[in-house]
Amino acid sequence: MERSPTVRLMLRLATAAILLFIYLPIALIVVYAFNTNRVPTWPPAGFTLEWFGRAAQSAEIRNSLALSIQAAVGATLVALVLGTLASFAVHRFAFFGRETVSFLVILPIALPGIVTGIALATAFKTIGVQFGLITIVVAHATFCVVTVYNNAIARLRRTSRSLEEASMDLGADTWQTFRYVTFPSLRTALLAGGLLAFALSFDEIIVTLLVAGPQQTLPIWIFNNYLRPNQAPVVNVVALLAIALSVIPVYLASRISSEAAGVPR
Amino acid sequence: MTSTAQPARPALARRLAAALYRHPRLQLGLLLGPPLGALVIAYLGALLLLLINAFWTYDAFTGRVVTQPTLDNFAQILSTSVFRDVALRTIRTAAAVTIADAVIAFPIAYFMARVASRRTRNLLIVAVVLPLWSGYLVKVYAWRIMLLNGGFLDSALSPFGLHGPGLSDVSAWLVFTDLGARAGSTFRRVILPMTLPAVIAGSIFTFSLTLGDYVTPSLVAGGTQFIGNIVFENIGVVGNTPLAAAYACVPIAVMVVYLIIARRTGAFESL
Numbered sequence: 001m002e003r004s005p006t007v008r009l010m011l012r013l014a015t016a017a018i019l020l021f022i023y024l025p026i027a028l029i030v031v032y033a034f035n036t037n038r039v040p041t042w043p044p045a046g047f048t049l050e051w052f053g054r055a056a057q058s059a060e061i062r063n064s065l066a067l068s069i070q071a072a073v074g075a076t077l078v079a080l081v082l083g084t085l086a087s088f089a090v091h092r093f094a095f096f097g098r099e100t101v102s103f104l105v106i107l108p109i110a111l112p113g114i115v116t117g118i119a120l121a122t123a124f125k126t127i128g129v130q131f132g133l134i135t136i137v138v139a140h141a142t143f144c145v146v147t148v149y150n151n152a153i154a155r156l157r158r159t160s161r162s163l164e165e166a167s168m169d170l171g172a173d174t175w176q177t178f179r180y181v182t183f184p185s186l187r188t189a190l191l192a193g194g195l196l197a198f199a200l201s202f203d204e205i206i207v208t209l210l211v212a213g214p215q216q217t218l219p220i221w222i223f224n225n226y227l228r229p230n231q232a233p234v235v236n237v238v239a240l241l242a243i244a245l246s247v248i249p250v251y252l253a254s255r256i257s258s259e260a261a262g263v264p265r
Numbered sequence: 266m267t268s269t270a271q272p273a274r275p276a277l278a279r280r281l282a283a284a285l286y287r288h289p290r291l292q293l294g295l296l297l298g299p300p301l302g303a304l305v306i307a308y309l310g311a312l313l314l315l316l317i318n319a320f321w322t323y324d325a326f327t328g329r330v331v332t333q334p335t336l337d338n339f340a341q342i343l344s345t346s347v348f349r350d351v352a353l354r355t356i357r358t359a360a361a362v363t364i365a366d367a368v369i370a371f372p373i374a375y376f377m378a379r380v381a382s383r384r385t386r387n388l389l390i391v392a393v394v395l396p397l398w399s400g401y402l403v404k405v406y407a408w409r410i411m412l413l414n415g416g417f418l419d420s421a422l423s424p425f426g427l428h429g430p431g432l433s434d435v436s437a438w439l440v441f442t443d444l445g446a447r448a449g450s451t452f453r454r455v456i457l458p459m460t461l462p463a464v465i466a467g468s469i470f471t472f473s474l475t476l477g478d479y480v481t482p483s484l485v486a487g488g489t490q491f492i493g494n495i496v497f498e499n500i501g502v503v504g505n506t507p508l509a510a511a512y513a514c515v516p517i518a519v520m521v522v523y524l525i526i527a528r529r530t531g532a533f534e535s536l
Contacts, residue, residue, distance in 0.1 A: 111520055120311045
C-alpha cells in the first residue's frame with residue numbers, strides 16, 4: 001500500500017478498463033438474448049422471452065445440450081481417475097522420468113488445439129472407431145487430465161504425510177488410510193479439478209469439431225448457426241446457456257479452492 | 266457361496282495392501298500405468314501417426330492416400346508462397362496476441378498484488394479467471410456481434426464522429442495494444458525480471474491457442490487465413506490428410522522451440 005495516490009488511481013482505472021474489455025462483449029450477449037429485434041443492433045428494441053421458448057422447443061438444441069453434458073461428464077470422470085493416479089505417482093515416488101510425467105500431462109493443452117484434433121482424428125480413423133460420443137470423451141479427457149492433476153498435486157504437496165503415517169501406525173491398512181485419511185483431505189481439490197475439467201470440456205470446439213463426426217455439441221451448434229440470420233436471436237440464447245454452464249462450475253471451483261486454502265472471501 | 270466368500274475378501278484386500286506396502290515399485294506401477302498408458306498410447310501415439318501421415322501423399326485423382334514416404338508435402342509447403350505467408354502471419358499474430366495479453370494482464374496483476382485489499386483481490390481473481398476458463402467460442406461470437414457494422418461499437422462511438430473498426434481490422438487492434446509494450450523502462454528493468462518466468466508460463470497457452478486457432482479467424486477475421494484454417498480445410502473439405510499433417514508440423518515445431526526456451530527460463534516451475 002506504499003504507492004502514491006496517482007499510481008493507485010491509475011492502476012484502479014486500468015483494472016476497471018480491462019474488466020470492461022473482458023466483460024462488455026459477454027454482457028451484450030445477455031442483453032441481445034432478451035432483445036425483441038432479430039438483428040443484434042444497438043440499442044435493443046424491447047424485452048422478450050420469445051427466443052428462450054424457441055430454443056427450448058428445438059430438438060436439435062436439446063440434443064446438442066445432452067451430448068455436451070454427456071461428453072463433459074465422461075471426460076471429467078476419466079480425467080479424475082487418470083489425474084489422481086498420476087498426481088499420487090509423481091508426489092509419492094522418485095523415479096526416472098518424473099519430470100516428464102508433468103510435461104506429458106500439460107502437452108495436450110500446450111500444443112495448439114488443431115494439432116491435438118487432427119492427431120486424434122487421424123488415429124481414430126486409422127483404427128476404425130466411429131466418430132461420436134466415445135471419440136469426444138477420449139479427446140476431451142486427454143486435455144482435461146491436467147486440471148485434476150494440477151489441483152490434486154498442489155493439495156498433496158500442502159498436506160503433511162504425518163496423518164497418514166499415524167493412521168498406518170494405528171493399524172489401518174493402505175485402503176483404510178486412503179478412505180479415511182487421504183481421500184477426505186483431497187476431496188475438495190478433486191472437486192475443484194473436476195469442475196474445471198467439466199467447464200473445459202463443455203465449451204471446447206477446436207478439437208471437438210474434428211472428432212465429433214456428424215454429432216453436434218452445444219458449441220458446434222453455435223458454430224453451425226451463427227451465420228444464419230433467422231437463427232441470430234436463438235444463437236444468443238444458446239450462447240447464454242453455454243456461458244452459464246461453464247461459468248458456474250468455474251465459479252464453484254474457485255470458491256472451493258479458496259475455502260480449502262483458508263483464504264477468507 | 267456368498268457366506269463363505271465374504272470373510273475371505275477383507276483378508277485378500279489386506280494381503281494385497283500389505284503386498285503393495287512391501288513393494289513400492291508395484292504400487293508405483295499401478296498408479297502410473299493407467300494415466301501414462303492412456304496419454305502415451307492415445308496422445309503420443311496419435312501425434313506419431315500424424316507425423317507419419319505427413320510423409321505420405323494424397324492422390325487427388327483417386328482421392329486416396331499413397332503410403333509411400335516422401336518429402337513432397339514439406340517441399341510443397343516451403344515452395345508455395347501462400348503457405349509461407351499464412352504461417353508467418355499466424356506466428357506474428359500469436360506473438361502480438363501474447364504480448365498484448367501480457368500488457369493487458371500486467372496492470373491488473375500489479376493492482377491485485379500491491380494495491381487491492383484482500384477482499385477485492387479475491388473478487389478480482391474470480392473475475393479474471395472466470396472468462397478465461399469458460400465460453401471461448403461464446404466470447405469470440407460476442408466480439409463478433411460487438412464489432413458488426415451497426416452493432417454496439419458503432420453506435421457507442423458515433424457521438425464522437427467515429428465508427429467501429431469492423432471485422433477485418435483485428436490486426437489494427439493488435440498493433441494498437443502492442444504499442445503499450447514500449448511504455449515503461451522501469452517496468453522492463455525492475456519488475457519484469459521478477460515476473461518473467463510467470464509471464465512466459467502463461468504465454469505458452471495464449472501463444473499456443475492463437476497458433477492453432479481456426480474458429481476465431483472464421484468468426485471475426487473476415488476471411489483472413491491462418492494455419493488452423495488451412496489444416497482444417499485440407500483434412501475436412503479436401504480430404505488431404507497428409508498435407509494437413511505436414512502443415513500441422515509448423516505449429517508443432519514452433520511450440521517445441523517455445524517450450525524448450527520456456528523451460529530454460531525456469532517457467533515450468535511457475536506452471
